[in-house]
Amino acid sequence: MATTALQGLEVLYTRQQIAERVAEMGAEITRDLKGEKLVMVGVLKGAAPFLSDLARAVQVDATFDFVAVSSYGKGHRTSGAVKLIKDLDETVEGKNVLIVEDILDTGLTLSYLRKLMLNQKPKTLRIAALLDKPSRRIEKIDADYVGFSIPNLFVIGYGMDYAERYRNLPDICLMTPDHPE
Numbered sequence: 001m002a003t004t005a006l007q008g009l010e011v012l013y014t015r016q017q018i019a020e021r022v023a024e025m026g027a028e029i030t031r032d033l034k035g036e037k038l039v040m041v042g043v044l045k046g047a048a049p050f051l052s053d054l055a056r057a058v059q060v061d062a063t064f065d066f067v068a069v070s071s072y073g074k075g076h077r078t079s080g081a082v083k084l085i086k087d088l089d090e091t092v093e094g095k096n097v098l099i100v101e102d103i104l105d106t107g108l109t110l111s112y113l114r115k116l117m118l119n120q121k122p123k124t125l126r127i128a129a130l131l132d133k134p135s136r137r138i139e140k141i142d143a144d145y146v147g148f149s150i151p152n153l154f155v156i157g158y159g160m161d162y163a164e165r166y167r168n169l170p171d172i173c174l175m176t177p178d179h180p181e
């Protein structure tokens with residue numbers, strides 16, 4: 001089984017598999033938004049690597065904005081309460097918005113953000129999530145573009161953390177319960 005540079009971490013998706021899927025997602029978004037302008041809203045911190053790669057795979061006139069929310073604190077369980085740490089720099093009123101997320105899990109984060117942005121009356125609002133864990137959903141929400149649908153596994157790497165660590169792993173790995181801290 002493939003393991004990453006850090007001993008004992010099992011790879012779920014390699015950097016190459018991620019790159020191929022992100023390219024496909026970019027092509028799909030390009031088709032859907034041909035000739036339109038787009039605001040790509042990255043959800044800090046986890047979505048930073050995905051936004052960076054997806055933006056270069058999308059061939060439309062795009063700008064970036066970022067929001068930061070937090071609900072997971074230091075562990076791997078959601079607190080259930082989403083806190084807005086950084087708001088949009090500019091209103092998205094009348095604009096085509098694509099929220100870019102690393103992972104859609106319980107749906108609490110994206111439901112909160114969707115509501116926040118719909119309040120500003122964007123022209124269109126779409127969601128791109130690299131990973132989706134549908135079995136964990138608490139809030140009913142779907143992404144318009146999903147990279148990979150996965151079972152209930154805690155994943156790290158490519159932006160995703162455990163207690164703020166592992167975000168810079170280039171592959172998406174499994175956080176096994178017996179992995180040394």
Ligand SMILES: O=P(O)(O)OC[C@H]1O[C@H](OP(=O)(O)OP(=O)(O)O)[C@H](O)[C@@H]1O
Nearest residue numbers: 044045046070071072105106107108109
């Ligand atoms: O669907 P949910 O259950 O809400 O979980 C998904 C969210 O949780 C993680 O972010 P987190 O709040 O831990 O902050 P981070 O992006 O800074 O890691 C992840 O990056 C998503 O944003």
Ligand code: HPA
Nearest residue numbers: 105153154155156160161
């Ligand atoms: O599986 C996960 N890994 C990292 N962060 C997360 N936030 C929600 N689910 C996850």
Ligand SMILES: [Mg+2]
Nearest residue numbers: 043044045046
């Ligand atoms: Mg996040």
